[in-house]
Amino acid sequence: MSNLLKKVKKIPWILGQRLTKKPRSSQSAISDLFIWRCNQDWDTYFELLDLASLFGEKGNHQVDIVFFDNNGDKFHQQIIELNGLCRKVLDISKLLSVLSQLPSEYGTFCIFHKTIPNSILKFQSFIAERGYASYQQKNSPLRSYVHGNLDAIDDSLTPLSGSSFLKRTYNLQYLLETNKDYEIFLINANLKSKKINFTIVGFDNSIRMNENIIIKSKQVFLLPIKNLSSPSRLIIESKIVMARPVIYSFQGNDVNVFHG
Numbered sequence: 001m002s003n004l005l006k007k008v009k010k011i012p013w014i015l016g017q018r019l020t021k022k023p024r025s026s027q028s029a030i031s032d033l034f035i036w037r038c039n040q041d042w043d044t045y046f047e048l049l050d051l052a053s054l055f056g057e058k059g060n061h062q063v064d065i066v067f068f069d070n071n072g073d074k075f076h077q078q079i080i081e082l083n084g085l086c087r088k089v090l091d092i093s094k095l096l097s098v099l100s101q102l103p104s105e106y107g108t109f110c111i112f113h114k115t116i117p118n119s120i121l122k123f124q125s126f127i128a129e130r131g132y133a134s135y136q137q138k139n140s141p142l143r144s145y146v147h148g149n150l151d152a153i154d155d156s157l158t159p160l161s162g163s164s165f166l167k168r169t170y171n172l173q174y175l176l177e178t179n180k181d182y183e184i185f186l187i188n189a190n191l192k193s194k195k196i197n198f199t200i201v202g203f204d205n206s207i208r209m210n211e212n213i214i215i216k217s218k219q220v221f222l223l224p225i226k227n228l229s230s231p232s233r234l235i236i237e238s239k240i241v242m243a244r245p246v247i248y249s250f251q252g253n254d255v256n257v258f259h260g
Contacts, residue, residue: 018162019241023126023154030128030160031110032148033187035220035246036067036092037135039105044092045143047132048111050082055117063129064112066157067096069103072188072218074157079114108187108220112155126151135248135257144257149244152189159217161189162241170243172234172260176200176225183248184223184260188215190240197237198223202230234260 023030036044052061060081067076078095082088092109096102111129120127130148153159176182188194193216200209208228215221225234236243249256 017164017241020151020162021160023156023158023160025154025156026124027116027121028126028154028156029112029114029116030126030151030154031112032128032130032150033068033108033110033152033189033218033220034133034148035106035185035187036096036109036133037106038093038096038102041137041139042105043136043138045134045136046090046092046109046111047134047145048080048082048088048090049131050084050086050088051113051127051129052115052117053082053084055119057115057117059115061113061115064114064155065090065095065109066112067107067109068218068220069107070220070222071104072108072216072220073103075099075103075107106185106220106222108218110153126154135255137253137255140253140255144255146246146257146259149246149259150189150242152187153218157218159189159191163190163192163194164239164241167237167239168241168243170236170238170240172236172245172247174234174247174258174260176228176232176234178228178230179251181227181250182225183250184225184234185220185246185248186215186223186236186243187220187246188217188240191217193217194238194240196221196240196243199235199237200225200228201233201235203232208232 134143
């Protein structure tokens with residue numbers, strides 16, 4: 001194939017299909033959409049740093065934490081005081097305990113730093129929270145950590161994830177094993193609902209599972225995978241530019257959480 005033809009074929013995948021969009025306001029703060037899980041089995045934590053202090057900004061700083069349920073609907077918001085250059089571990093279950101009842105057992109949250117460092121503004125950039133969330137089953141002494149994935153949402157609660165003109169295929173960068181169970185979480189950080197197709201394929205190219213769903217804007221979808229008869233691949237097809245999920249892998253009492 002000639003170099004010209006290769007370039008022409010790439011055009012539909014490049015034009016207007018950025019991974020994330022730029023916020024409208026030059027003073028916006030940005031965050032990933034992190035997963036929270038809070039029930040009788042799970043606790044969630046977040047490792048919070050005062051990013052403004054790391055840039056040399058003096059004074060007391062705050063963040064605004066916003067929670068969404070599993071349908072992408074906002075249900076709680078809270079201001080949190082920061083501790084300067086000291087790390088602050090947020091106990092998400094404790095933060096949400098002020099509510100009489102949670103709307104769901106899992107959802108997403110975002111964290112917006114309310115002080116924008118002058119050096120960030122000077123270079124016409126944005127401050128973004130893409131730190132580490134951790135998850136602990138209550139029968140386990142250990143937590144599993146996973147970092148932020150992308151610039152998903154700004155402080156006007158406008159989703160920033162890119163959308164493709166054509167369907168894209170995302171091949172999970174992990175082999176699904178037979179001796180483990182999985183929970184696949186996929187978040188739609190787009191402005192509009194998206195059609196998603198999940199396909200589990202064996203190495204003999206046989207289809208073990210096929211599921212089509214629609215995920216609303218800011219919604220998180222949970223796909224459980226159990227009792228695989230042989231090692232398999234997960235393929236995600238959608239118009240999301242990067243449909244990269246969060247994977248919970250279970251083997252006995254051991255839990256591992258990571259991006260796939």
